[in-house]
Amino acid sequence: MASQSNLREFDADDILCDPNTKSSIVGSGSFGVVLVGKHKSLNKLAVKVMECHGGKQTKERFKQCVMEELGKLQTAQTEHVVRTYGWLTLSCGMGIVMQYYEGGNLRDFLLNNRITKGIPLRLRQLAETADGIAFIHNLPGHKLVHNDIKPENILLTRDLHAKLTDFGGAKLAATTGSTTVRLPATGEKIQFTALYTAPEKLKKVTMRPKKEHDVYGYGLVIHMSLTCEEPYPPTEINTLTNAIIHGERPDCDAINDLKASLENNDKGTVKVMEEEMKECWEHNPTKRPHITEVRDKFQSLVDAQNPVAILEQVTNSVRQMDLTVKRPAETQLVPIRQFSPRDQTFLTTQESSRPAVNIDLPSTSRDTPAGQTSRPQQMGAAHDVTSPQQKGDVTNTNLDDIFQPKSGSNEKSRLVQKYSDSVKRGKYNKANLIKQQLSRLIAGQVKTTANELKTFAVKLRNAKKFTESILFYHIASDFYAKQQSPDKAAKGLKDCAWQLNETNKSMVDSDVTNKPIVKDHVIPLIADMRHQIQTLPQVDDKIRCVCEAECSCNIGYSLYLIGSYQLWEETIRKGITLLKRKLGDDAAKYVVYGGLLNNLGFVCQKTSRDEEAVKYYTEAIEACKKTKDLTEEERKRLMDSSQDSLRIAKEKLKK
Template identity: 40%
Template sequence: MAGHTNLQEFEAADILCASQECIIGSGGYGVVLVGHKRVFNKAAIKVFSLTGEEGQQAEQQKKFLTEINSLVKASHENIAQVFGWVKWLRAMGIVMQYYKGGNIRQFFMRPLVQIEIALRLRMIAEICGGIAFIHNLSDGKGLVHSNIKPENVLLTEDLHCKLADIASVQFATIVGSTTHNPVNQKENQYNFYYTAPEKLKNPIIEPMIEHDTFSFAVVVHLILTCLLPYPLCETSVLINEICNGKRPDCEPIEKLKQTLDSKDRVIVGSIEKEMIQCWHHNASQRPDMITVREKFDRLLEKQNPSTVLQQVVNAVSQIDSNENPSTNQDQLIPLHHFSTCLGQFQEPTESSNVYDTLHKLSPSTHSEFHYGFMAESQPKAVQISDERRLVETYMKCVENHRYEEADAVKHLLVKMIESQGEVSPEQMVAFADKHRLEGSFMQAMLIYQISLDFYDKYSHLDGSAEGVMGCVGGLHLTGMGLLEDPRWFEFFKNKRIVRDFVIPLMSNARRRILNLSHVSAESRCLCEAWCLHYIECAQNRIGDNRAREETLNLAVVLLRKVFGDDAAKYQVYGHLLNNYGFVCTANSRIGDALTFYLKAVEAYSMAEDLTPEEKKERVERSTKNLQEVASQR
């Protein structure tokens, strides 16, 4: 990240990728692509997905930019350089320097490549230097990396180390990861080999620099042994063993020492001693990285620079020079065709028909189609091939409260869209958002329904739970749009549609999240809680206080069951408590209302996913509610 005081925004259309070869990494926090642009010739792009409705996405983007601009200060010779950022449909990316040397896992796991000791020492010292630097950023407050592993230590052509993926944990928390590797999903979005035992025991604890120190020690073990830290075994068993004190086997290091001369043996012994101290079970006993860096720097200063340089030459000469083949410029595709849901590029030629079909989901204003409605068992739409007429039929079904027939029409449209080519749920949701914002609420409702079917199709991919949650939020806002019609006769008709059709759609969508097996309990709980929040808000608009209280109670109990007191870290918990207070007030249960408003104030004050301004606003709102109810006693 050297040499930049302002990070640049790039246009996704200007960054070109080879669709079949561009994915160069896939970790717990996102996919990494390699792209080409005249400004930087070649760059790595770390991709994150934006989730939820457009308001949530705008907030995610705002927080994302705040985080990435904080990285401008991270200018250091052992930190990977960041050029800027890029945004496209439901996605954002960090544009970074591309390093031809790959990462140190690839480097040290190559068979038959001999890496000499002075070079290993230099690598360890440089990694240590990068970590020590970020730990002392922000006027000494420090930044925790939280994802140190061999894949996140990159190598230049002359084998200098660059620490990458800084703050990816924060970015993935703000937005979403784009990892589509089932192995990574099972590992709860972090590589447990390199994770401190206290973090394994409690994944949601606050990140600490001592966690990075532990991770660094396990990386050092790989550099010394050229082996993975632990033999393959059942994940839950190994995690339990690490939490109970198991560490990587040091026997290979002892065997290495036996092959070395006395000078190199002393170096390896010093590295091993520091490594063991850094992975101490008690976090408070782990040394700070500045102290560790100083020790390794002193060791490195004793080495002859010419010897280190020759060892670099020897190592590079053993590596296949054809590992980075040139890219055929004719095969390049703009970055904005990458789907974060599918985890792959969608060829422009394949998707053009899909977009044509999507745009036909707007009924013609001059349609001459007449509704001579409807057969007893099946809508006449079954015989209709025109997309717009199908949409008009769907709308008429909903308006006349024939919801099963509307669902049959929806299924026909799903099949029609699928026949036109590959389409992602994100494209569908973006199109639904567009219609809703334009006031085309019936069309938006239909497309959100279709989006949910597409999320079912891709339910095995990361981000599907958040996508379903976003559709529920979109349906909620669509229902609210219908109820804002100023004509009283339309209001009562639309109120029935919201009660009998929209809210059941939202509830069914929430149940889809329960069936997603690859989602962690914590993520599933949060997505469910947001869905229940949207549902109770819709129930409030139609005046169904009894159903609303049942929904609120279900959501609060769910959050408490999964998170305990930590539920207050999430703003949705505060929303639910505040709204519970409103229901109690409406039912003249003043004592209960005071309790819930007080809990809402406490929860908002502890919420970690609110900005200071938002937190202040929410606390003031619940405090005002509390004071108004207290005055009624």
């Protein structure tokens, strides 16, 4: 437990925030959000707000976890670990009150292409991070393990010094519900970040955290510091996890390019950093170095640098980051007590005192599959998951302005072109980074909605601007994921996945040489949307299941387009199994179930297994008869499609 003598409990009315969440929310993750606020004696500070729902026992466990994290943070007070002041209690959960660091987190810093990042500066940040890890690993009588080392958990001061943060995310996830893994035996939930998790931990998620796991994650941090790119391209989480367990590591081509572009001193430094990186992510944990060894080696390199040169690099980077913030008037500030983590907004005094509103279960959106004879069926939304007249929607936005440069320069237009060029050259990782940058710009500068972005993407697809269409479906999915209603968020993500599948079809029909884009870029995007649906908190179980299955159906159709029949069949079978496991006999009530059965019959027919094809086409027809989310016209069209395919399969059997 945290020491009451060193930490204090804050009154939630004494910390004031800007009600404009674009200014007050400075970070977010599976735990919740981080707000920046003002206190009468401490001035500017950060509050990590964590939401908890459940009964008395759940809330008691949650409070215990928060206090344990506070205790760890208090014990680990040192130069390169965040400074902690205490905690506060909210109606929705709790908050940890910390010093505010204006430089943001290391991930955002490294991925920002507009910032010049010298090698000596990056080296200093790595040495400071290693020092923070080494400190907690060697605490007398405590010897903590962080268990979630990643760039997002390394904060930067205004002078770009590194501070280690977030010592309780994995355990906190067990009571907040923001989890990614449920253990089959106990039902306990565990959160981890697969990209930065050691292979032995991925293989056995119940394994007790070890120092070697932190060292492995630190190796991935070195990689991002050197490449300024995400360590892995977008990949379905299960596929990525399996690859890491079997020895997959990030591509180092960008590091070779970096070395080729540097002068001798920096080139030698990068060579040492790369060597340490590879030792840290050794598959055998016993061969990984102690973090103190890495720290000492990096610190000796920092000591050999010209301090004036590092200071100049910091000055240039800070100027490019533009850390100036428009300060709201004192009269505009509101107490942090009024913040709603679920809605990510500040409620009025009256709203914040109301009980939570129960949202009725919406009916599953009707689908209109394009079932055609001798072709697999696709899952598609017949209408938007949110009404265009929904309160807060803006219907007069002209997104076409993005393609019309003004005053000789339009940053958004330039990013769209860069994205398109990157996709066409197969630089998909770079394209995704550009998408993130454009998505932030649109969120901050353009009054638009998820529906409008999706409609704009349809317009681009119809104009055969396929790569641009993919980009705006992807951005629309970002907006849908932030919907206040979790059910609408899941349906919006599912609809974007279907639209991407439609784009795949149009793109391949237009030019078969586009198949690599489908295979290596768009299918992983759809898989990522499916993963977001899987991990969204508080989604109705049936809606989550159906949306996930529809994404699987669309991934399968895209695999069909590129001729990957084995993976297509595996994806279909997983979708069918999911529906049966979650919905039982009710699975047939949803059109996606019959669609998957029809497509399984189709893949069997394509691979000369006509007897199996007959079986699955017959099951698809029976399922279609029971489907509730279809009009009679839609039912007839789907049944005609399956019956025609069944007739062809039976004729082949007779021969």
